[in-house]
Amino acid sequence: MTNVLPNDSEVHIRELRPEDAREAAKLHISGIPTSFIGSLGLDFVTALYEAIATSNYGYGFVAETDGRIVGFATFATNLNALYKSVIIHKGPRLAFSLAVKMFSFSRIKKVLETLFYPARIKKMNLPEAEFLSMVIIEEARGKGLATQMVRKGFTEAAARGIEKLKILAAFDIRPINAMYEKFGFTLVGRIENHGILSNVYVADTNHFGNC
Numbered sequence: 492m493t494n495v496l497p498n499d500s501e502v503h504i505r506e507l508r509p510e511d512a513r514e515a516a517k518l519h520i521s522g523i524p525t526s527f528i529g530s531l532g533l534d535f536v537t538a539l540y541e542a543i544a545t546s547n548y549g550y551g552f553v554a555e556t557d558g559r560i561v562g563f564a565t566f567a568t569n570l571n572a573l574y575k576s577v578i579i580h581k582g583p584r585l586a587f588s589l590a591v592k593m594f595s596f597s598r599i600k601k602v603l604e605t606l607f608y609p610a611r612i613k614k615m616n617l618p619e620a621e622f623l624s625m626v627i628i629e630e631a632r633g634k635g636l637a638t639q640m641v642r643k644g645f646t647e648a649a650a651r652g653i654e655k656l657k658i659l660a661a662f663d664i665r666p667i668n669a670m671y672e673k674f675g676f677t678l679v680g681r682i683e684n685h686g687i688l689s690n691v692y693v694a695d696t697n698h699f700g701n702c
Contacts, residue, residue, distance in 0.1 A: 500556045502631065504639050507551030507563060512540035514560045515553065515626075522626030525661070525687070539577065540565070543623070548573040552643050554627065554636045562627035564640035568651055569619045615680055618655040618693060620648060641674050649696040656696060659689040668692075 507515065516536035520529040529536060543549035543565050551565035567573040622644060627636050648656055658676060660667045668690055672678075676692035683689070 502554050502556045502561065502634060502636060504552055504554055504636070504643060507540070507544045507553050507565065509541045509544045511553050511560060511563070512544060513537045515540045515551075515563045515565075518560070518563060518626045518628065519624060522628070523624065542577040543567070543573070546573055546576045548576055549623075550644075550647055551623075552640045554631065554640065556631075561631040562625070562636050562640065564625040564637075564644055565623040566644045566648065566656070567621045567623055568648070568653060570621045570623075571619065615682070615691065617657050617679070617691065618653070620653045620656050622656050622658040637670070638674075645694075645696045653696055655693055657691060657693045659684070659691055662688040662690050 513533070516533055516539070519526065519536055519540070520533065523529055528539065540551075543551055548569045549565065549567050551563055553560045554562035622641070625637060625640065645656070657679075658671055659682070660671055662668075662681065671692050674694065675698045676694040678690055679693050680691045681688060682691055
């Protein structure tokens with residue numbers, strides 16, 4: 492199958508479904524190569540996206556054309572509650588997926604950092620809701636898909652009574668930071684996670700910047 496997206500392809504944005512989880516996981520791993528979660532393997536990331544699609548505390552959207560997923564965006568209404576629901580419903584599967592990956596103290600430390608991240612971020616008096624991740628394949632960029640999915644994410648958050656969303660962006664990747672600023676996010680602080688310094692942004696769900 493060709494990786495080139497035809498110019499006349501019609502792309503639809505729809506809700507993330509559990510059956511989309513594996514394709515979303517593949518995009519996450521290839522599109523966010525520095526992600527620690529992605530380094531835990533396809534089965535782990537798939538289980539995580541299945542949980543986001545089915546949990547009351549998570550939701551997302553995919554961009555699809557001709558049955559092919561070319562992008563996704565995911566959100567958590569309450570990150571701590573989402574992680575707890577993942578452990579309750581996906582715990583055994585995630586544990587099995589992690590077992591073959593836990594060969595070093597540093598990796599174990601990073602898993603614990605991920606699990607305790609909600610508690611750490613809560614001390615900064617930040618919103619519990621979070622814009623988790625977004626990936627769009629290279630050939631589908633420049634078509635406004637990121638804007639459409641983020642707009643839907645904001646609209647859904649507002650519909651659920653959420654007034655603010657936060658997001659983390661690696662400090663040294665300026666284009667990513669600029670994109671979030673375009674979406675109306677305001678820099679409120681910095682945090683180190685998995686050895687990476689990240690900017691912490693917050694946005695009102697009823698404000699979508701100038702995009």
